[in-house]
Amino acid sequence: MSAIVSPFRGRNQTFRKRKSPIGDSKVIDYLDPKFLQQFVNDQGRILPRRVTGLTAYQQRQVARAIKYARHLALMPFVAQDLK
Template sequence: MTMNRKMYELTYILTSVLTSEQTAEVVVRVNEIIESAGGSISEVEEWGARKLAYPVDKKKNGYYVNLYFEGPGTLIPRIERALTIDDNVLRSLILAMDKSMVAHFHTRTAGRQGVAENQGNAETTTAGSPRRYIDYKDTDYLRRFVNEQGKMLPRRVLDVPAKKQRAIARAIKRARHLALMPYVADSVR
């Protein structure tokens, strides 16, 4: 019996009070959960300590970890439960990657592997054509679609198709959930 395997993206925020050894232990533990259930990890990116866009559990800083993995759908509840139980995890988000997200991932990893000509071609094609995948981690791009009060601009102002507006809204909601963007206007605290 073959299991239906999909690509997933997992981003989670660890509390900033952990030492580097404790942080590494949590990252290894999450990786082991994925691999023990039949998943395979493609890439682990540790973004490091960052200031949160708003306080989460009275914390203003967090340690971000982003990883891409492939596995069966039955793996997701196990990961969610482990991350929910762990007091060191402030927030987490698991996304099932669709075709455009997978293509974006492969383009990004090909460029990162040092293939200079592919990376240059990818930049010119994306600059000349409209963006296909709107990445929730690209907050500079997403801020163009939010007004001074932190509200999303309407479609008639942006002059974009409804499908793209929904993708932008989805990306902004994901960025806000992970405290990458504030829900209200940026204010000095």
């Protein structure tokens, strides 16, 4: 049996390059927990690249800064309001 293939499948797929949410000039610093909080979900887990839109290099920097801020007790390891 042959599968029915849509004639529109795979045509005219253009992908737009997304801008990084932090920009090129922003320095990722572990001493800024409000900035780092946008890369953490409600449960306190670090969001993946496909959600944040960061480059691989920026994602590594953000993850390292979040882990360092957690170690220095500037950010919580888990969410405060778990029910």
